[in-house]
Amino acid sequence: MQDNPAIAILVDSKPQNRTPEPAKVAGIADDFRIIIEAGIAPVSFNATIVRITGKIAFPESVGKLELYSTDPRANPSVTFNYLSSEKDLAQCVKLTQLLELALRSKSIASFLGSNEHRNKPMPTKDELQKLCKTTVRTFYHYHGGCTMGSVVDKNYRVYGVKGLRVIDGSTLLESPGTNPMATLLMLGRYQGLKILKHRKGASFNSPST
Ligand SMILES: Cc1cc2nc3c(=O)[nH]c(=O)nc-3n(C[C@H](O)[C@H](O)[C@H](O)COP(=O)(O)OP(=O)(O)OC[C@H]3O[C@@H](n4cnc5c(N)ncnc54)[C@H](O)[C@@H]3O)c2cc1C
Known part of the structure; x- marks a missing residue:
């Protein structure tokens, strides 16, 4: 960290x-x-x-x-x-x-x-x-306990654990600017929308999932 x-x-x-x-x-x-x-x-x-x-x-x-x-x-x-x-x-x-x-x-x-x-x-x-x-x-800008490449992959999935993602400041290698909260809120929203889009696509392609 x-x-x-x-x-x-x-x-x-x-x-x-x-x-x-x-x-x-x-x-x-x-x-x-x-x-x-x-x-x-x-x-x-x-x-x-x-x-x-x-x-x-x-x-x-x-x-x-x-x-x-x-x-x-x-x-x-x-x-x-x-x-x-x-x-x-x-x-x-x-x-x-x-x-x-x-x-x-x-x-x-x-x-x-x-x-x-x-x-x-x-x-x-x-x-x-x-x-x-x-x-x-x-x-108050501690970061990096769960960085991408060491704990999570580039889609924020925790290596070796199925169905678990970490999407927060702990994944950052550097804390941006004077105040990181806006960046983190955007990260959460962006990744959340990506997950929803992916799920929608998955259910469209295969109704059983
Ligand atoms: C005193 C202080 C002042 C700050 N002022 C500002 C500011 O003015 N502007 C700004 O942009 N940033 C500010 N920051 C920094 C900002 O708050 C953090 O960078 C930001 O909140 C980090 O977001 P996060 O989602 O990574 O983690 P957090 O916001 O800490 O969210 C982590 C969440 O995980 C939950 N959690 C923890 N363990 C578990 C568990 N085992 N199971 C389930 N849930 C769990 C916690 O309850 C918490 O809700 C401040 C921070 C502090 C401490």
């Missing part, structure tokens, strides 16, 4: 005149390998925070999922080994540099209501490595 490492920076902001749907920003950098999302979240009636979060796409570090028993209700053991690869750690430093730059930008300063962050010196590479190691968290 894999999970995309994420780093989030939360900063107090001046109270915002919140519209029903507050401003949200997404950025794609480094040839799709870094994805940044920013938004304003309320913490109370008169306080808001600016949240800037970055996701590392295509991580190299691999984790594992192990079953403790054959009881399907029992939770498995899951380890993601975030940033265990040097390449992922270097990518994380790049990501945190971008987050720090965003934090110092004029546009973000206007939301924060101060230039406090703009005037701070940029952290060193060592400091950013430490930040990565101590604050890495999930983006």
